[in-house]
Amino acid sequence: MTTQYHPTTRYTSTTAPGALPLLGHAPAFLRRPFAFVAGLAAHGDLVRLRLGPLDAYVACHPELVRRVLADDRTFEAGGDADQGRRAFGTGPAGCPAAGKRRQHQLLRPAFHRDRLPGYAAMMAEEIAGATASWRDGDVVDVPSAMHRLTTAVTARCLFAAHERADSARFRACVDAVAGNAARRSPLLPPLPLRFPAPFRVPSPFRFPFRAAERIPTPVGRRLGRAERDLREITQRHLAAYRTAGTDRNDLLSALLSARDEHGQGLSDAEVRDQVATVLLNGVEITATTLSWAWTLLAANPAVRDRLHTELDTVLDGRPARYEDLPALPLTARIVSETLRLxxxxxxxxxxxxxxxxxxxxxxxAGATVLVSPYLLHRRADLFPCPDRFDPDRWLTTAHPAPGTYVPFALGARRCVGEAFGSAEAALAIATIAAHWTVTPTPGRPVRPARGSALSPRPFTARLTRRAR
Structure with missing residues (x-):
């Protein structure tokens, strides 16, 4: 149990050991990023890193994490917001703190719990459709399959009346734009490195992506087509919705009806940015969570057997619905535990x-402060046996202390679609696991990809139809 943060409380501070001349801790960060970050908490509550010529401060204590994430006036969004502005324009991932509050005010009604049952009905249909072509014994690329599923779900919840022909274009848009965002996000945090003018050289932690995108390479052309397609599809739906003036119980309808305290709504440009943000975040985060969930369940057959029992009892062979979620507590704990790990x-x-x-x-002033949910979630003093997949730990940790469990961040930049994504993940796990066993094919273990997002490297799994 952590104590409430107070500015007069003094927490331990130190510099991480092992810095090399000139390069500092950058080689260790790059060589074994996850182990390196997870081990920082052993050195202190606030750990200073040397990354090339700059210092970065890592908040390792939950109370310090809570302060950094909650006080967005003192600790403004860093390089991740710069990347967000390039990828999403003025959407929630990219706007400054002042605009973030307005964005949250306008977005919150779209993700209100009263709307979740309607979204969940569309989710259930798309999940069933995405798995309809599966056959017993098929071997599938799991991250790709989960990406297709979450793309279909997110597009449907955004545009309830979207044309089926748009689905393939949505997938292509998301693949291209998300892939480019990943290339813009180096493994090391994007740091504002500045050298004296006579010695100015390209930063080793930042790459000239904007210049590269102006070069007519195949990747640049594909990205340009994807961005144009996404704008065209969104603008077409937006014009039709504004003309109809009816609420279709989807996210776009909610965005169009949202008003701030001055009675102002979103402009067309702001709506397009919001749609891009919802598409990319809704697809990537949930697809990553589902992909990891299948690997964890396969490695823990006792938990998987209990999950099957819960699903057979509650669902009796039918797809999961929103009203089933309260009766599927183990499913919800599996989602929470996957997000923890x-x-x-x-x-x-x-x-x-x-x-x-x-x-x-x-x-x-100007210093970079880093917060790592991965580090926090693997602290043994906060989560006993932190590397073990144990959904039952949430029976006694249903409400962790602030700053302890932060898969969706905190404060003004907390993910406004948290309930939406959690419901989607739970419905997908319940519907799929009720009928299928997903077993990764033998070979190399599934590892995290080396990048800014904690997604698994591509892996395949065999589908086995369950006999109830």
Missing amino acids: YPSAWVLSRTAAADAELGGHRIP
């Missing part, structure tokens, strides 16, 4: 807007 956004970056105090220690 493999939070999609495993490192978050913030920048000190001015000289600040954190845990009794000075943080200079």
Whole structure:
């Protein structure tokens, strides 16, 4: 149990050992990123890293994490927001803190729990459709299959009346734009490295993506087509919705009806940015969570057997519905435990807007402050046996202390679609596991990809139809 943060409380601070001349901790970060980050908590509550010529401060204590994420005026969004602006325009992933509050106010009604049953009905249809072609004994690329599934679900919930012909175009758009966002996101946090003018060289932690995109390469052309297609599809739906003036109980209808405290709604450009953000976040985060869930269940057959028993009892062979979720507590705990072990956004970056105090220690203006959900979720003092997949730990940790469990961040930049994504993941696991056993094919173990998102490397699995 953590204590409430108070500015006079002094937390331990140190510099991580093992820094190399000039390069600092960058080689260790790049060589074994997940083990390196997870091990920082052993050195102190606030750990300073040397990344090339700059310092970065890693908040390792839950109370310090809570302060950094909640106080967005002092600790502004860092390089991850710069990447968000490039990928999503002015959407929630990319807007500054001042605009973030307005974005949340306008987005919150779209993800209100009263709307979840309607979204869940569309989710259930798309999940059933995405798995209808599966056959007993098929071998599938799991991340790709989950990506197709979540693309179909997210597109349907965005545009309830969308044309089926748009589905393939949506998938192509999401693949291209999300892939480009991944290339823009180096493994190391994007740091604002500055050298004196006579010695200015390209940063080893940042790459000239914008310049590269202007070069007419095949990747650049594919990205340009995807962005144009996404704008065209969104604008076509947007014009039709504005003309009809009716609520179709989907996300686009909710976005169009949202108003801020001044009675102002979203412009067409803002709606397009919101749609891009919802598409990419809704697809990527949930697809990653589902992919990891199948590997964890396969490695823990006792948990999988209990899940099958729960699903057979509650669902009796039919697809899961929103009203079933309260009767599927193990399914919900599996989602929570998967997010604990493999939070999609495993490192978050913030920048000190001015000289600040954190845990009794000075943080200079402009310094980078890092928060790692991966680090927090694998602290043995917060989660006993942290590397073990144990959904039952949530029987006694249903409401973890603030700053302890942060797969969706905290504060103004907390993911507004948290309930939406959790419901989608639970419905997908329940519907699929009720009828199929997903077993990764023997060979190399499934490992995280080396990148800014904690997604698994591509892997295949065999589908076995369950006999109830």
